Amino acid sequence: MMRGILYGxxxxxxxxxxxxxxxxxxxxxxxCIILPRKDEKSLSVSWHIARETVGPIPGQERLSLNFPMSRDPKVTSHAWNIAIKEIKDRIFAGKSVAFISLGDPFIYSSFIYLYEHAQKSWPEIEIKVIPGVSSITAAPIAAGIPIADGQERIAIIPAVYNKDDLRTIIRMFDTILLMKASSVMSEIIEILESEGLLDKSVYVASATMDKEQIVTDIRDIKGKRGMYFSMVVIAKKNHSGVLFGNGEKKE
Amino acid sequence: MMRGILYGxxxxxxxxxxxxxxxxxxxxxxxCIILPRKDEKSLSVSWHIARETVGPIPGQERLSLNFPMSRDPKVTSHAWNIAIKEIKDRIFAGKSVAFISLGDPFIYSSFIYLYEHAQKSWPEIEIKVIPGVSSITAAPIAAGIPIADGQERIAIIPAVYNKDDLRTIIRMFDTILLMKASSVMSEIIEILESEGLLDKSVYVASATMDKEQIVTDIRDIKGKRGMYFSMVVIAKKNHSGVLFGNGEKKE
Structure with a gap:
């Protein structure tokens, strides 16, 4: 049987x-393009980005599949079983299938689970991953904060952590990106205040999208339910670097 | 006087x-496109990437400027003074000038210094930064290593560090990217061996370029003088995630 290719x-x-x-x-x-969405009622956020640029392609299938935002394994497993079957059917019928991801497919993306499943269960198929611009750099750019130069260290931390860990990390790193930060903003503000870093922190939501939001006083976010695609960028150092001879750089 | 725009x-x-x-x-x-290069004798690595795709543009200036890889402030300051003058002359004559960076302009790129200089010294000009796909995700993709899912933490560390710090960071993070690792490979191997992580580490150089190099047993790199665009990817966790209900994800 001919087999197709899986693209992330x-x-x-x-x-x-x-x-x-x-x-x-x-x-x-x-x-076939897989359009991931939260549920039947939602539109695919990632397809919304690509749709107009890709345009209509005669004969191409565009298949919406549900990937619920749940930590309940019953809910996620059910949806994933359906998704995996739909994708497998197409690939093993010799079709090429693209799974689209916001940002980059290997960073906090559902594609990682599909990739791992495909590697384990379908070792005979070819998988190609196409990297994308990640919010890891796009959000700091939107906020005008160079993420790191010279010898600076970067930490990228999802919103769930214990406070002591976060404190240690903040002290050891130059730039810290707190992902999906909205839900724990009060704790973040408390820690940044006690570390004297409130002035060096910026809240960025939906970077590069129409609804992009930059908040330079992150205390304004406290208590508000934030957006899903949000990040707090903490940049401790006053940049100066190579002009004064203490940096290393790429071309 | 009309003023142009500076693009990164x-x-x-x-x-x-x-x-x-x-x-x-x-x-x-x-x-005008600024083509950064190491010195008079070198070609611009970043222009080599873009050249063919951009193609010839009648009337467009392509200006090679030197950005020496040195930590001696006399050497770097001299080159930067020339570069800044050339760029300023054009922008203040109303021209738009693009400074090209490998990867992303805000991550370990010379553009950061130009950006900071322009912000400070030329507050009246407009600066636009266009993010790019960074080796931070492109190298792990080349190696087939999902960088992070769910609640995983990522640390990005330039090659210079003290050993105790690196040990602490390796213990606190799930995925660790050691940038420009070639020059300190012996130390890295020693630490990874004692932490039992040699099997979970991959060396990636020049990801996505023609001369891309993936070395899964990083002991093979020891003693060899590595390439400049190199990275060691340490991914501690065996990925499993959302299929078993312990992940959170974006669409």
């Missing part, structure tokens, strides 16, 4: 023109 | 088609 395609952080040439080319050529 | 343009990790649509559009429209 990074779409970039949100603005349509931050897609790569390779991603666009792939999305125009594959037999 | 991320070209992605090395493969020409990993440039974004926005980067390509910008490079085709600006009056």
């Amino acid at each position: 395609v990074g779409l970039g952080p949100g603005a349509a023109d931050l897609m790569t040439l390779r991603a666009l080319d792939c999305l125009r050529k594959v037999d | 343009v991320g070209l992605g990790p090395g493969a020409a088609d990993l440039m974004t649509l926005r980067a390509l559009d910008c490079l085709r429209k600006v009056d």
Whole structure:
């Protein structure tokens, strides 16, 4: 039986023109694009980004599949079983299938689970992953904060952590990105205040999208239910670097 | 006097088609592209990536400028003074100038220093930064290592550090990226061996470029003088995540 290719395609952080040439080319050529969405009632956020740029492709299938945001294994397993079957059917019928991810497919993306499943269960198929611009750099750029130069260290931390750990990490690193920060903003503010870093922290939500939001006094976020695609960027150092001879750099 | 715009343009990790649509559009429209190179004898690595895709643009200036890889402030300051003057002359004559960076302009890139200088010294000009695909995700993708899912933490560390720090960081994080690792490979191997992580570490150089190199037994690198665009990816966790209900994810 002929077998197709599974593509994981990074779409970039949100603005349509931050897609790569390779991603666009792939999305125009594959037999099927999987449009991940939360549930039947939701539109696919990632497809919303790519849709207009990709345009209509005669004969191409666009298949919406549900990936519920739940930590209940019954809920997620059920949805994933359906998704995996739909994708497998197509790949083993010789079709190429692209799974689209906001940002990069290998960083906090559902594609990672599909990739691991495919590697384990379908070792005979080819998998290609197309990297994308991640919010890890797009959000600091939106906020005008160079993420790291020279010898600076970067820590990227999902919102769930214990406070002592976060304190240690903040002290050891130059730039700290707190992902999905909205739900624990009060704790974050408390720690940053006690470390004297409130002035060096910026809240960024939906970077590069229409609804992009930059809040330079993060205390303004406290108590508000934030957006899902949000991040607190803590940049401790006053940048100066190579002009004064203490940096190393790439070209 | 009319003033132009300064662009910082991320070209992605090395493969020409990993440039974004926005980067390509910008490079085709600006009056001048700055081609950064190490010295008079070198070609611009970043221009080598973009050159063919951008193609010839009548009337566009392409200006090579030297950015020496030195930590001697006399050497770097001299080169930077020349570069800053050339760029300023054009911007204050109303021209748009694009400074190209491998990867992303805000992560370990020379553009950061130009950005900070421009912000401080030329507050009246407009600066636009176009993010790019960074080796931070492109290298793990090349090695087939999902960088982080669910609640995993990522640390990005330049090669210079003290050993105790690195040990602490390795214990606190799930995925650790050691940048520009080649020069300190013996130390890295020693630490990873004592932490039982040699099997979970991969050396990646020049990800997505023609000369891409993936070494799964990093002991093979020991003693060899490695490439500049190299990284050791340490991924501690055996990925499993959302299929078993312990992950959180973006769409």
